[in-house]
Amino acid sequence: MNRMRVFIFLFSLAALSCGRKDDAIEIQFWNFGGTPNFIEWVRNRVDMFNKTHPGVRVVISDKSWNMIREILYANYSAGTAPDIMTLHANEAADYGEAGFFYPINTFPDFEQVKKWYQPNLLESTRYKGNYYGLPGSAIAFVLVCNKDLFDAEGITPPKTWSEFREAARRLTKGTDGDGSIDQYGLVLLGGDKGGFAYRLAPFILKAGGRILSDDLKTVTFNSPRAVAALKLFTDMYQVDHSITPGFLAYTMSEIGDLFCSNKVAMSIEGPWFKVMVEEKSPGKEFYTVPVPVPDDMLDQYDTAPTLQDMVMYPINAHTKHPNEAWEFVKFLRNEEADMSWVQKNLGGIATTVHALNSPEAASRKDWLVYKNELAHALPWPPHPSINAIARNVITPYGEKAIVGELTPSVAMEQAAREAQAILEGRK
Amino acid sequence: MRQVVKAPVMIALALVVLVPFLWTVSTSLKPLPEVNKYPPEWISPNMGLKPYGDMFFYLPFSRYALNSMIVASSATVLTLLIGSLAGFAFARFQFTGKRALLLVFLLSQMLPGASVIIPLFQLLSSTHLYDTHIGLILTHTSILLPFVIWLLYGFFTAIPREVEDAALIDGCSRLSALRRAILPLALPGIGATALFAFLGSWNEFFFALLLTNSDSARTIPVGIGLFVGEYSDVWNQMSAAAVLFSIPPLLLFLLTRRTFVKGLAAGALQ
Amino acid sequence: MKRSTPYLLLAPALLFTAFVLAYPLVQNIVNSFREISLIKGAGSWTGFGNYANVFRDALFWLSFRNTVVYAIVGTVLALLIGLGFALLLNDRIGKITGIAGFLYTIPWVVSPVVAGFAWKWLLNDTFGIANHWLVSAGIVKKGFSWLGNPQTALLCVAVARVWQFYPFAMVMFLAGLQTIPKEQYEAAAVDGTSPLRGFYHITLPNLRSVTSVLVLLGVIWSFNDFNMVFVMTRGGPINASMVLPVLVREYSFVHFDVGKGSALSILVFGLLISLSFVYLKVLSRRESL
Numbered sequence: 001m002n003r004m005r006v007f008i009f010l011f012s013l014a015a016l017s018c019g020r021k022d023d024a025i026e027i028q029f030w031n032f033g034g035t036p037n038f039i040e041w042v043r044n045r046v047d048m049f050n051k052t053h054p055g056v057r058v059v060i061s062d063k064s065w066n067m068i069r070e071i072l073y074a075n076y077s078a079g080t081a082p083d084i085m086t087l088h089a090n091e092a093a094d095y096g097e098a099g100f101f102y103p104i105n106t107f108p109d110f111e112q113v114k115k116w117y118q119p120n121l122l123e124s125t126r127y128k129g130n131y132y133g134l135p136g137s138a139i140a141f142v143l144v145c146n147k148d149l150f151d152a153e154g155i156t157p158p159k160t161w162s163e164f165r166e167a168a169r170r171l172t173k174g175t176d177g178d179g180s181i182d183q184y185g186l187v188l189l190g191g192d193k194g195g196f197a198y199r200l201a202p203f204i205l206k207a208g209g210r211i212l213s214d215d216l217k218t219v220t221f222n223s224p225r226a227v228a229a230l231k232l233f234t235d236m237y238q239v240d241h242s243i244t245p246g247f248l249a250y251t252m253s254e255i256g257d258l259f260c261s262n263k264v265a266m267s268i269e270g271p272w273f274k275v276m277v278e279e280k281s282p283g284k285e286f287y288t289v290p291v292p293v294p295d296d297m298l299d300q301y302d303t304a305p306t307l308q309d310m311v312m313y314p315i316n317a318h319t320k321h322p323n324e325a326w327e328f329v330k331f332l333r334n335e336e337a338d339m340s341w342v343q344k345n346l347g348g349i350a351t352t353v354h355a356l357n358s359p360e361a362a363s364r365k366d367w368l369v370y371k372n373e374l375a376h377a378l379p380w381p382p383h384p385s386i387n388a389i390a391r392n393v394i395t396p397y398g399e400k401a402i403v404g405e406l407t408p409s410v411a412m413e414q415a416a417r418e419a420q421a422i423l424e425g426r427k
Numbered sequence: 428m429r430q431v432v433k434a435p436v437m438i439a440l441a442l443v444v445l446v447p448f449l450w451t452v453s454t455s456l457k458p459l460p461e462v463n464k465y466p467p468e469w470i471s472p473n474m475g476l477k478p479y480g481d482m483f484f485y486l487p488f489s490r491y492a493l494n495s496m497i498v499a500s501s502a503t504v505l506t507l508l509i510g511s512l513a514g515f516a517f518a519r520f521q522f523t524g525k526r527a528l529l530l531v532f533l534l535s536q537m538l539p540g541a542s543v544i545i546p547l548f549q550l551l552s553s554t555h556l557y558d559t560h561i562g563l564i565l566t567h568t569s570i571l572l573p574f575v576i577w578l579l580y581g582f583f584t585a586i587p588r589e590v591e592d593a594a595l596i597d598g599c600s601r602l603s604a605l606r607r608a609i610l611p612l613a614l615p616g617i618g619a620t621a622l623f624a625f626l627g628s629w630n631e632f633f634f635a636l637l638l639t640n641s642d643s644a645r646t647i648p649v650g651i652g653l654f655v656g657e658y659s660d661v662w663n664q665m666s667a668a669a670v671l672f673s674i675p676p677l678l679l680f681l682l683t684r685r686t687f688v689k690g691l692a693a694g695a696l697q
Numbered sequence: 698m699k700r701s702t703p704y705l706l707l708a709p710a711l712l713f714t715a716f717v718l719a720y721p722l723v724q725n726i727v728n729s730f731r732e733i734s735l736i737k738g739a740g741s742w743t744g745f746g747n748y749a750n751v752f753r754d755a756l757f758w759l760s761f762r763n764t765v766v767y768a769i770v771g772t773v774l775a776l777l778i779g780l781g782f783a784l785l786l787n788d789r790i791g792k793i794t795g796i797a798g799f800l801y802t803i804p805w806v807v808s809p810v811v812a813g814f815a816w817k818w819l820l821n822d823t824f825g826i827a828n829h830w831l832v833s834a835g836i837v838k839k840g841f842s843w844l845g846n847p848q849t850a851l852l853c854v855a856v857a858r859v860w861q862f863y864p865f866a867m868v869m870f871l872a873g874l875q876t877i878p879k880e881q882y883e884a885a886a887v888d889g890t891s892p893l894r895g896f897y898h899i900t901l902p903n904l905r906s907v908t909s910v911l912v913l914l915g916v917i918w919s920f921n922d923f924n925m926v927f928v929m930t931r932g933g934p935i936n937a938s939m940v941l942p943v944l945v946r947e948y949s950f951v952h953f954d955v956g957k958g959s960a961l962s963i964l965v966f967g968l969l970i971s972l973s974f975v976y977l978k979v980l981s982r983r984e985s986l
Contacts, residue, residue, distance in 0.1 A: 036661075062486075064652045067592070067636055069950045074545060074637050076551035180839040190845065193931050216698075246822040246842025248848075248934030253660045254821065257463035263823055280460055388952060399935050403847075430790045435784060441800035441872045447815040447860065449821055450826055454818070463824040491887055516706035528707065529723075535718035537969040538725075539921050541945040542962030543717060545955070546724040550716070569717035572710055574914075630808040632924060648808055662818070668879060669811040676806045681799060 024057040024322050028082035029330055033065030035275045035347040041340060042332075049331050054323045076100060083319040083353040084329055086136065089124040089310040090380045090387060096127035097384040102315040103130035107326050116335055116352045124379040125312050133312035134333040137341055137348020139270040141202040141307045145287040149183070149265040157289040159301055161232055164266075164292040166244035172266035184240035185262040188233070190399055191249040194391035199268045200398050201390075202291045202307040203229035205378055212381040212423075213391075219423065221394065222409075222416035228294065230401055230408040237402045248399060256280050270309070271370060275347045288366040292374055308377035311348060342367070349374060389419045448673075452643050455666035456481070462662045478663040479671070485664055487642050488671075495629060495646040496675075497560055502567040502628040503621055506575050509568070510620070514579025519588075529580075532573040540633050551638060555590045558640040566638060567628040574627075575620055582616030583609075590674055615686045626676055722966070728959035740956075747960035751883055756936060756944065757961070763851055764920055764940040771858040771922075772915030776908065778859065779866025786867070787874045798871075805864035813928030816857040844930055847937035854929050854938055858922065866911050873907035874900070909980050913973065920969055941965050 031042055039062060041382035046060045046122045061082070075081040087095075095101055102112060110131070114122060117135055125133045143164075145157040149171055158164040168185025175183050189195040201211065209226030211377055212219060220226070237243040244250070244264060256273070258264045260281035267273075268291065277284050291306050313332060315325045331337070334352075341350040342360045349370045350356050356374075361367050401408045435610055442449075453469050453479055454462055459475040463470040482488055517529065547566065548557070556562030594608040639645045647668065654665035680687070729747050732740035751757050767853065786798045793827045804812065819827050822842035831837045843853045923942040926932060932939035932947070939947075941961070949958030 012670070017576050026573065035828075060655065061641060064655070066655055067652070070544070070637055073950060073953075074548045075640075077545060078557070079641075144545055178839075186942050191931070191933060193933060204517065246840065246845035248847070249822070249842055249845030249930070251660075252663075254463075258823060260460075261463070261465050261823070263465065280463075333682060377966060391951065403935075404933075430793075431784075433788075433790050434793045439796040440782075440785075444801060444860070445803060446826070447812065447819050448807060450819055451811065451815045463818075463821070465823055467824050467826050467829050469826075509713065513710035516703040520703035522700070524702045525703075528711075529979075531718075532710070532714060533973060534970060535714045536917055537921070537973075538718060538721060538966050539942045539945050539962050540923055541942060541949060542725050542959060543721040545949075546721040547717065550720060565713070565716070571715040572713050576710060626806060630810075632810045633806065640731050648810055651808075651810065653771040665814070669808070669814075671808050672811070673803075677803065680802065680806055684795070684799060688868060688875070 024055055025324050026060045027056060027084065027321060027325055027327070029060045030063050030071075030082040030085045031060055032063050032068050032086045034086070035345075036270070037275070037344060038346045041344065041346055045332055045337060049328055053258050053327065053331075056321075056327070058328050068100055075088070079318070081318070083316050083321065083325045084313055085316075086311060087133070087314055089133070089135070089312045090382075092125050092312065092314070093127045093134045093382040093384045094387060095131045095314070096130065097271050099317055100314075101132040102317045102319060102325075103132065103321060104134065104315065104326065104329075105131045105352075107323075113330060116333075116338075116354070117372070118351060118353055118356060121310060121351045121374065122375075124308065124310050124382075125314075127382050133314035134329050135351035136311035136333065137271070137346065138351050138370075138374055139272075139293060139309040139311075139348060140370050140377045141198065141270055141309075142373060143289050143291050144259075144263045144267050144269045144273055144370060145289065146259060146262060147285040147287060148262055149239075150287065157287045158292050159289075160295045160298055161292055161373055162295050165232065165236055165240065165242075168236055168266065169240045171238070172242040173366045181241070182263065184244045184264050185240075186236060187244045187250065187255050187258055188247040188268070188402075189250055189252065189255060190247040191251045191254070194387070194395050195252070196398055197390035197394040198307060198309070200230065200233070200394065201380070202268060203232065205307055206291050206293045208294075208297065208302045208304070210381075212383060212386075216381055216383045217423065219416045219419045221419070222412040225294075227409050227412045230398060230412060233398075234404075234408050236404050238404055243402070248403070259286070260284055271366075272347045273348050274366065275345050278345065288369045290369065300371065303376055304379040305376050306373050308374060308379045310351070310379070383423065385422050389422055393419045393422070435624050451666045455670050456661055457663050459661065459663055465526075478667040482664040482667050486653060487663070488647070488650055488668060490642055491645050491647045491650040492671075494560065494644060495648075495672075498563050498567065498646060499625050499628040501560070501564045503573065503624040505564065505568045506571045506624045507579075507617065507621055510572055510575035510579050511617070516592045517576070518583030532576050535569075536573050544634065544637055547634070557586075557638060558644050560644060563635060563638055563644065563646070566634050567631060570631070570634070571624050571627045575624055578623065579616065580622045582613055582620070585616075586612050592692045609658060618683055618686045619688075622679060622687055624673055627677065629676055725962050725966075728956055729963050731956050733955040733959075734953050743956065747954075747956040748964070750957050751960050751964065756939060757935060760939045760941050760944045763938060765944075767851060767855050767858070767922075767940055768916045768919035770852065770855040770946075771862065771919045772912060774855070774859045775862040776866050776911055776914060778863040778868050779868075779911075780904075782863070782867040783870035783874055786871055801867060802864040804860045805862070807861075809861060809922075809924040809971065810928055812857060812861050813925050816853070816860070817844065817929045818820075820845040820853055845934050847934050850930050850934055851938040854926050857924050857929060858919065861925070862918075866915070869907050869911055870904060873904045877903045913976055916972070917969060920965065 029046065031039065034042065043060060044057050050057055072081065072085070092101070098393055113409070119315055121135045121138055122131065125131050125135065143157065150157065153170055155167055155170065158167045171183065171185040172181060173183055174181050203391045204211070204221060204226040207225040207229050209223050209229065210220045212221075233243065244258070248259075253276070255264070256276045257280065259267060260277060277286065290301065293301050293304050297304060313329050315322065315329060318326050335354040338352040338355040339358065339360075340346060341348060342355050342358060342364070349367065350361070355361060356371055361371065380390065393415045397406070397411040400406045401411035406414070455476040456476065457471045458473050458475075458477065461473060464471070517525065551557045551562045551566070556565065590608045590612065622646060630648065632652065635646045636649045639649060651665055651668050651672065654661045654668070726952065730742055730744060732743045732746070782801050786794055786801075807815075820843040821823050821843065822828055822840050827843070828837065828839075828841060832839050844850050870936045881903075882895060885899060890898070921942055922940070923946065926938055926940050927946075928941050930938045932943045942965075945958050945961050945965070948961055949955050
C-alpha cells in the first residue's frame with residue numbers, strides 16, 4: 001500500500017512536470033559573443049521580456065563566437081536556425097542576398113522605430129532597399145594611446161601621419177637596459193584572420209580613399225591615397241621598426257595584454273577596448289583620439305570618415321513567429337535598453353539618437369570622440385562578397401606588404417585584381 | 428647504480444614534458460589581471476582557487492560534465508559491443524570480402540571532419556537526433572569504431588584457437604566457450620580498447636560543438652571553447668576548466684595502467 | 698557455424714560506418730561536381746570546375762606542402778621520442794618507472810584543444826615561458842615570435858602535435874618491447890654481442906610491425922588534424938601554416954564555396970587512400986592481412 005502511494009506520488013510528479021509545458025510561443029535567440037557584462041545584461045533583458053509578455057517565451061542560447069559561421073550554416077541548411085541572432089552589420093549584404101534575413105521594413109511600425117536610431121547607423125543594415133536588422137551597438141575605429149607612455153615621453157596623441165610616425169618612433173625603445181627593444185610604438189592585429197583589414201581600412205578612409213566605388217562595381221582600394229596608407233605602415237615596420245614584429249600572431253586579447261603591460265604605446269581599436277583594459281588592468285588610462293589623417297588633410301581632421309562597424313539583430317527570414325520576434329527585437333533595442341550602453345560598460349556605443357545625445361553620454365570623454373566619429377563614419381561597402389574580400393584579399397596582401405614580401409603598390413595592385421574578380425563573380 | 432643515475436633523469440624528463448600542462452595549472456589559479464604578465468611568473472601574488480568557482484557561474488559546467496560522462500561512457504560501451512563483434516568476426520573467420528571490409532574500416536578514418544559535418548548534421552536533424560545525447564553518442568561511436576575494430580581484431584587474433592577448441596571439447600557450447608575461455612584472456616585487451624574509446628569521445632570537440640546546441644547536451648570541450656570571446660578571452664577560467672576536465676581520464680588511466688600495457692602487449696600488434 | 702555468421706557479426710559495425718563514411722562521402726562527391734554556395738544553395742553542375750579551381754589555387758599547393766611537412770615531422774619525431782621513452786621505461790627501476798610512465802602519458806590524455814591553447818600561451822613572444830627561458834639562455838633574441846613568424850609557425854604546431862602524439866607511440870612501443878622473447882637477448886649475450894648491436898639486430902626488427910602501424914596511423918591522423926592548427930594559428934601567419942583540413946573549412950565555411958570544399962575533401966580522401974594502398978602493399982610482403 002505504501003509502495004502504491006509512493007508510486008502514484010512519483011507518477012503524478014512526473015506527469016505534472018511533463019504537463020507543465022505551456023502553450024507559449026517559443027522564440028530562439030542566439031547570442032554570439034559579447035563581454036561578460038553584456039551577456040548578463042542580455043539575459044536580464046530576456047527575463048524582463050518574458051515576464052512582461054506572457055504567451056511568448058524567448059529562449060536565449062550563448063554560442064561560441066569563433067565558430068559562428070559553421071554554426072549558422074549548418075543550422076540554416078537543416079532548417080534549425082534561430083529566430084533572432086547577433087551578427088555584424090557587414091554580413092547584411094551577404095546573408096541578405098541569400099534571403100536569410102527578414103526584411104524588417106515590412107513591419108507596420110517600422111517607420112516609427114526607424115526614428116529611434118541615428119540614421120547612418122540604421123543604414124548599415126540596409127541591402128538593396130530592405131533593412132535587415134535593428135542596430136545593436138556601434139563601433140568606430142579610433143586610435144588609443146597609452147597614457148603612461150605618452151606622458152612619460154611628454155608627447156600628445158598624434159593628429160597627422162607625420163606626427164603618428166614620429167610618436168611611434170619615439171615610443172619604440174629598450175626599457176630594461178639590456179640593449180634590446182621591448183617597447184613598441186604601434187601594435188597591429190594580425191593573428192585574427194581578417195582583423196587586419198579593419199585596422200588598415202580606417203587609414204584608407206581617412207586619407208580619402210575608398211574600398212569600392214559607389215556603384216559597388218569597381219575596386220578602388222588601389223588608389224594612390226589608399227596605397228599611401230599601406231605604405232605608412234610598411235615604412236613604420238621596415239624602416240622605423242616601430243611596429244611590433246610579432247603582430248602576425250596577435251589576437252585582440254594579446255594586444256590588450258601588451259598594452260596593459262606598457263609594451264606598446266598605440267593601437268587601432270574600438271569601444272570594446274575600454275572594457276578589455278578594465279578587466280585586465282583596472283584603472284589603466286589611455287587617450288582615445290580619432291585615427292590620424294594625412295598631413296595635407298589636417299583641416300579635415302574632424303570630418304574625415306573612419307571605419308564603422310555595428311552589431312545588429314536580424315530576424316530569420318523563415319521564422320514561424322515574425323511578429324513576436326519583432327516585438328522582442330524592439331524590446332531588446334529600444335531607447336530604454338540603449339541607455340544601458342551609456343550607463344553600463346557593455347562594450348559598444350549606443351545607436352539611438354536619445355542615448356547618444358543624453359547628458360550621461362556627454363559626460364564621458366571617450367564617448368564624445370566616438371559619437372563624433374560615428375556621425376560621419378563609413379561602413380564596409382554593402383556588397384555580398386565584401387567580407388571575403390576583406391579577409392582573403394586585403395588582409396593577406398596588406399600583411400605581405402608590411403613584412404616586405406611585396407611592395408605596397410604591387411600588393412595593392414594584385415589585391416585589387418583578385419578582388420575585382422570576386423566582384424565580377426569570376427572567383 | 429643504474430637506479431641512481433636513471434631516476435633523476437626520468438623525473439627531470441617528466442617535468443620538462445609536462446611544462447605546458449603545468450603552465451595551464453598555474454594560469455588556472457591566477458586572477459585575470461595577473462594572467463599575462465611580463466616577466467612571466469609561475470606563482471603570482473594573488474593566486475587562489477577563485478577561477479575554479481567562477482567558472483561554474485560563467486557556464487553550467489556541472490551539467491556539461493554530466494553530459495560528457497554520459498556521452499563518453501555510452502559511446503565506449505556501444506563501440507566495444509559492436510567492435511567486439513566485428514573484431515571477432517575478422518579474427519576467427521575467413522570469408523570473401525574480408526580484406527575489402529578491413530580496408531573499408533581503415534578508409535572511414537580518412538575523410539576530413541569538415542566535410543563530414545554537414546551531411547551528418549542534416550542526417551541528425553532529419554531524424555530529430557540533433558542536440559541530443561543519443562545523436563552525439565552515435566556520432567562518436569561511428570568515429571571510434573574503425574580504430575577500435577582494428578585493436579580488437581589484434582587482440583582476438585592473439586588468443587590461440589586452442590583455448591576455444593579445448594573448451595568446446597570439454598563440452599561447452601560455443602557461446603559459453605566464448606564466455607569462459609576467451610573473455611578472461613581478452614579482458615586486458617578490451618580494457619585497453621575501452622580506454623582509447625573513452626578518451627576519444629571525452630576529448631572530442633569538433634562534432635560536439637556543431638551537433639549540440641543547448642546546455643542540456645553540450646559537453647565540456649564545447650564549454651571550454653566558449654571562453655574564447657570576440658574581444659577577450661577568460662584564460663584563467665578556461666585553464667581551470669581544462670585542468671578539471673583532464674582529471675577523469677587521468678584517473679581512469681592511473682587505475683588501469685598496468686592492464687593497459689599488458690593488454691596492448693598481448694596482441695595489439697597485428 | 699553458418700556461412701553468414703561473420704557477416705551478421707559485422708553488420709552493426711558496417712551500419713555505423715555507412716553513417717559516418719558512405720553517406721557523407723556520396724554527398725561530398727555529388728557536391729564536388731556542382732556549384733554550391735553556402736548561402737545560395739545548390740546551383741548548376743559544373744563538371745570538374747571545382748577541382749580545377751582547387752588545383753589553380755596557390756593556397757592549395759601551399760597547404761599540401763605544409764600538410765606533408767606537418768605529417769612527416771609530427772610522425773617521425775613522435776615515434777623517435779616515443780621509442781626513446783619506451784626503452785627508458787622498459788628497463789624497470791622500481792616504482793619510479795611506474796610514476797614516470799604515468800607522467801609521460803599525460804600530454805596524450807589532455808584534450809587537443811587544451812593542448813593547442815597551452816602551447817600557444819607557452820610560445821607567446823612576450824609573455825610565454827618558452828621565450829623567457831630561451832632568451833635567458835641566449836638562444837633567441839628577445840621577443841622572437843614563434844607563431845608570428847612564417848618560417849617557424851608550422852614547425853611549432855608540429856612540435857605541439859608531437860607532444861600530444863608521442864605517448865601513444867611510447868605505449869605501443871612499450872607493449873611491443875615486452876613481447877620480445879628474452880631468449881633472443883640471452884642468446885645474443887652468450888654470443889658476446891654488444892648491447893648496441895643487440896638493439897639493431899634484435900630490438901628493431903621485432904618492433905617492425907608496431908612501427909608500421911604507428912607510421913600509418915600517425916600520417917593519416919596528421920593529415921586530418923584540424924584542431925591543433927586551427928587553435929594555434931588558424932592557418933596563419935599569412936597562410937604559412939595552412940594545412941588541408943583547415944583549408945577545407947576555409948573553402949566551405951569562410952569562402953562559402955561548398956562545391957570547392959567538397960572537391961578538396963575528395964582529393965584529400967583520394968590521396969590518403971592511395972598512400973595507404975601503396976603502404977599496405979609494401980607491408981603485405983611480410984605479413985598476411
